[in-house]
Amino acid sequence: MVDSGSLNHHDQEENQSGSGQQIDGHLQDALTKEDYFDKLYALNDDSEEEEISTGIRDFIQKCTKSVMTTSEPPLSLPTEERRIPPEFPTKKVPGIHRTRSAPASGTSVVKETPLPRKHSLLRYDISTPPSANTSFESKQPTQNPVFQERPAGAGSERRTVSDPLFLKNSEGIDNMLRKNQKRKRESEIKLVPEKNRIFNKLTFFYMPNNDIAKIRKVRIQKAQTYGAQWAQVYGNHITHMIVDKGITYQSLMDHLKAKYDEDKLPDRLILVNENYPVDCIHFRTLLNPNQKQYELQGMNTTSQSQAPVVGPGRNDGKQEKQREHTPPRDEYSDEEESHPGVASGASGNPNEDRTDSSPPREVPKNLETNDEFDKIIEVAHNTRFLPLDDSDSDTHTTRDNASEDDADSERDRSPIRKPVKRQLRSGSKPTFNQANFACMKAGTDSESGPNPNDATIKAFQELAAFYERTKQSWRNMAYRKGVSALRRQTRRIKSYDEAIQIPGIGDSLATKVVEMYRRGKLEKLEYARLEPRDLILQKFTKIYGVGINIAEKWYDAGHRSLADLVANVKLTENQQIGIDHYDDFNTRIPRAEMDSLASIVKDAASELDPEIEVTVGGSYRRGALTSGDIDFMITKPNTTHTSQLLLFLKELVEHLIEIGFLVAALAVPSGRRDDSGSKWHGACVHPVTAEIPTPIWRRIDLLLVPASEWGAALIYFTGDDIFNRSLRLKASTMSMRLNQRGLYKDVMRGPGRVKVTEGSLVEGRDERKIFEALGVAWRTPEQRIVG
DNA sequence: GGCTCTGCGTG
DNA sequence: CACGCA
DNA sequence: AGCC
Ligand SMILES: O=c1ccn([C@H]2C[C@H](O)[C@@H](COP(=O)(O)OP(=O)(O)OP(=O)(O)O)O2)c(=O)[nH]1
Ligand SMILES: [Mg+2]
Numbered sequence: 001m002v003d004s005g006s007l008n009h010h011d012q013e014e015n016q017s018g019s020g021q022q023i024d025g026h027l028q029d030a031l032t033k034e035d036y037f038d039k040l041y042a043l044n045d046d047s048e049e050e051e052i053s054t055g056i057r058d059f060i061q062k063c064t065k066s067v068m069t070t071s072e073p074p075l076s077l078p079t080e081e082r083r084i085p086p087e088f089p090t091k092k093v094p095g096i097h098r099t100r101s102a103p104a105s106g107t108s109v110v111k112e113t114p115l116p117r118k119h120s121l122l123r124y125d126i127s128t129p130p131s132a133n134t135s136f137e138s139k140q141p142t143q144n145p146v147f148q149e150r151p152a153g154a155g156s157e158r159r160t161v162s163d164p165l166f167l168k169n170s171e172g173i174d175n176m177l178r179k180n181q182k183r184k185r186e187s188e189i190k191l192v193p194e195k196n197r198i199f200n201k202l203t204f205f206y207m208p209n210n211d212i213a214k215i216r217k218v219r220i221q222k223a224q225t226y227g228a229q230w231a232q233v234y235g236n237h238i239t240h241m242i243v244d245k246g247i248t249y250q251s252l253m254d255h256l257k258a259k260y261d262e263d264k265l266p267d268r269l270i271l272v273n274e275n276y277p278v279d280c281i282h283f284r285t286l287l288n289p290n291q292k293q294y295e296l297q298g299m300n301t302t303s304q305s306q307a308p309v310v311g312p313g314r315n316d317g318k319q320e321k322q323r324e325h326t327p328p329r330d331e332y333s334d335e336e337e338s339h340p341g342v343a344s345g346a347s348g349n350p351n352e353d354r355t356d357s358s359p360p361r362e363v364p365k366n367l368e369t370n371d372e373f374d375k376i377i378e379v380a381h382n383t384r385f386l387p388l389d390d391s392d393s394d395t396h397t398t399r400d401n402a403s404e405d406d407a408d409s410e411r412d413r414s415p416i417r418k419p420v421k422r423q424l425r426s427g428s429k430p431t432f433n434q435a436n437f438a439c440m441k442a443g444t445d446s447e448s449g450p451n452p453n454d455a456t457i458k459a460f461q462e463l464a465a466f467y468e469r470t471k472q473s474w475r476n477m478a479y480r481k482g483v484s485a486l487r488r489q490t491r492r493i494k495s496y497d498e499a500i501q502i503p504g505i506g507d508s509l510a511t512k513v514v515e516m517y518r519r520g521k522l523e524k525l526e527y528a529r530l531e532p533r534d535l536i537l538q539k540f541t542k543i544y545g546v547g548i549n550i551a552e553k554w555y556d557a558g559h560r561s562l563a564d565l566v567a568n569v570k571l572t573e574n575q576q577i578g579i580d581h582y583d584d585f586n587t588r589i590p591r592a593e594m595d596s597l598a599s600i601v602k603d604a605a606s607e608l609d610p611e612i613e614v615t616v617g618g619s620y621r622r623g624a625l626t627s628g629d630i631d632f633m634i635t636k637p638n639t640t641h642t643s644q645l646l647l648f649l650k651e652l653v654e655h656l657i658e659i660g661f662l663v664a665a666l667a668v669p670s671g672r673r674d675d676s677g678s679k680w681h682g683a684c685v686h687p688v689t690a691e692i693p694t695p696i697w698r699r700i701d702l703l704l705v706p707a708s709e710w711g712a713a714l715i716y717f718t719g720d721d722i723f724n725r726s727l728r729l730k731a732s733t734m735s736m737r738l739n740q741r742g743l744y745k746d747v748m749r750g751p752g753r754v755k756v757t758e759g760s761l762v763e764g765r766d767e768r769k770i771f772e773a774l775g776v777a778w779r780t781p782e783q784r785i786v787g
Numbered sequence: 788g789g790c791t792c793t794g795c796g797t798g
Numbered sequence: 799c800a801c802g803c804a
Numbered sequence: 805a806g807c808c
Contacts, residue, residue, distance in 0.1 A: 673795085
């Protein structure tokens with residue numbers, strides 16, 4: 001609560017500046033970017049930095065420049081392919097801004113975009129775009145949550161978007177505002193309400209005691225807002241010494257000795273690492289500082305020789321490592337709440353592939369012939385992170401016997417006979433699995449899946465996700481593999497022997513399958529669920545644009561909530577959007593809404609160009625009852641290169657922005673490489689209706705597909721991802737290569753399977769032919785759910 | 788002891 | 799180049 | 805972690 005309060009303040013205090021500066025903003029934008037890259041490369045390259053960075057700078061400058069010049073003839077697009085990229089005013093235009101408030105005064109902003117809008121030709125009045133929004137707008141014009149707790153005020157969004165720029169947002173004004181905002185905040189410390197000042201009367205001395213490092217600076221300020229005093233000099237008034245990670249106990253003492261001639265720390269001085277204040281703030285209470293996680297490096301913990309006593313006084317002693325309390329709920333309802341469940345059941349006519357423009361759908365009866373491929377699937381999983389391995393991994397908790405983890409292949413499994421509860425399974429399967437299959441995996445949300453190993457599958461999925469965040473890639477991979485292996489089982493696996501025979505399930509997983517069967521839960525998982533660090537990482541990685549590396553970086557910097565990020569971190573454009581629409585982007589889309597979203601895009605497309613074909617891929621094509629996003633594939637007869645579709649894309653996007661459907665751009669066709677890009681990622685909003693009473697931002701992906709690559713693209717965009725990887729792996733074992741453009745043969749690979757030769761095209765147009773060429777029996781989209 | 792898919796966009 | 803996402 |  002407290003925080004949210006203060007947050008709102010920040011938010012409100014910002015004012016939209018007037019109109020004027022956008023052009024400057026662009027220039028600035030370019031400069032900024034240039035500087036950024038300079039720094040970036042300087043950091044990365046050790047040698048030849050100059051050369052490289054200047055080279056890149058030029059390159060970027062070139063891009064930027066060309067972009068800027070676009071303001072000229074918006075309408076006439078040269079047909080030559082090479083130039084296409086520049087034609088996309090990619091980032092510059094101040095465009096679709098997001099939830100940031102735009103006070104009335106800001107209205108003038110919109111307009112004079114450097115980009116002359118050409119929509120003279122597309123001022124489609126697809127009726128009522130604005131209607132919905134106005135009502136909203138009038139409601140609460142001023143209030144602006146930093147990030148939505150629920151569907152963010154569509155009103156403001158709509159408005160900003162209304163300035164029709166297309167493609168990617170620009171930072172321009174928004175960025176400057178952010179900067180100003182930050183500057184302001186830094187100069188003055190505002191305290192939280194008195195009762196919440198957990199550090200009241202405490203004096204912190206930091207080590208190093210300066211705010212040069214940005215991270216430390218932020219932390220110090222944060223502590224001050226919660227009442228802490230920041231000691232500028234070393235002395236007895238200090239209550240806590242906050243030491244950076246990286247400074248060992250020994251080096252600290254050496255330093256004190258050298259600088260202050262102190263041999264030991266003052267009595268009752270509390271010595272902790274930098275995580276302590278952060279966690280106190282997070283949990284809104286003064287935590288016990290004598291916990292292992294707050295110890296300095298090189299300070300031995302309870303076990304070894306105790307270094308010089310730190311706080312001889314009172315608080316030493318007792319508890320070794322008590323696990324801290326459970327995190328109180330989140331201040332900002334990061335979590336999503338129940339969304340208005342749009343007519344979930346109303347699935348009109350779900351499906352059938354009305355969207356399928358090509359594959360005739362017959363039911364293959366030969367699922368059995370898929371065996372060989374099934375095998376590949378098992379082998380396919382993998383993960384991109386390198387194994388940092390170390391089997392330990394566990395910072396095991398207080399309880400010791402958590403040893404289960406690896407262990408040995410003991411034969412403890414002997415006594416497993418156990419009551420059989422087969423009732424569950426027996427009657428459930430009226431018809432054949434075929435139908436069942438499709439249905440069951442259809443929605444991740446349709447709980448009661450017919451699969452008898454459902455509970456185990458869920459547990460493994462959760463564990464896999466945990467391992468991914470832990471960068472234990474091999475384990476992540478193994479559990480994902482285990483999941484798909486279990487999915488293919490039709491009976492509940494009850495014993496170790498039974499389990500270990502399933503390809504993809506080895507000793508460790510087999511043991512856990514049994515554990516699930518016997519106890520209904522996994523100790524390992526129960527433990528993982530309590531990891532406070534993991535909970536935060538989980539929260540951060542759910543932000544679009546934030547992966548494990550960044551989440552970890554932020555965590556280590558002391559950030560614990562979305563509000564921390566908003567206040568202290570330099571976010572990328574996309575991350576900003578990801579936070580602003582955190583709940584929306586993490587809310588799944590009911591199939592009925594998918595149908596409707598598809599219609600909107602298809603209608604728009606055919607109006608612009610009747611020859612264009614639009615197909616929905618992704619989980620929708622696989623028959624899912626809900627989807628995480630909506631994936632469109634766009635093609636046109638006789639096209640052989642995406643460059644032939646770029647102009648159409650541009651028009652489509654502009655139009656959809658204009659009617660208020662598209663509300664943000666997250667990734668746009670490259671322009672940075674020669675092979676002219678092929679995808680557009682962004683966000684859209686379904687018009688408000690009776691069934692969809694509240695606007696919800698949805699992730700939307702558009703993929704440009706030349707007709708000659710339709711089959712390969714269909715495979716790629718239909719997934720699922722694990723299925724794709726399996727297929728690609730199989731291809732590679734056959735000296736072939738499969739990507740979204742086609743299947744190539746005679747691919748030469750070097751060490752590490754690195755591609756050496758591009759290979760020659762085998763097939764790209766026909767989905768089935770690609771399956772055939774790979775020796776894989778045809779699988780309907782529904783049968784490609786393996787992950 | 789090696790391999791675990793391959794490519795596009797951002798900063 | 800490092801990263802995130804399809 | 806599991807497979808080759
Ligand atoms: O790592 C990946 C991720 C995705 N894809 C392909 C398959 C996938 O079906 C398609 C679309 O991706 P998306 O992330 O939208 O997945 P989805 O299968 O559509 O599921 P969701 O319901 O979460 O959107 O892109 C891959 O090949 N590899
Ligand atoms: Mg999808």
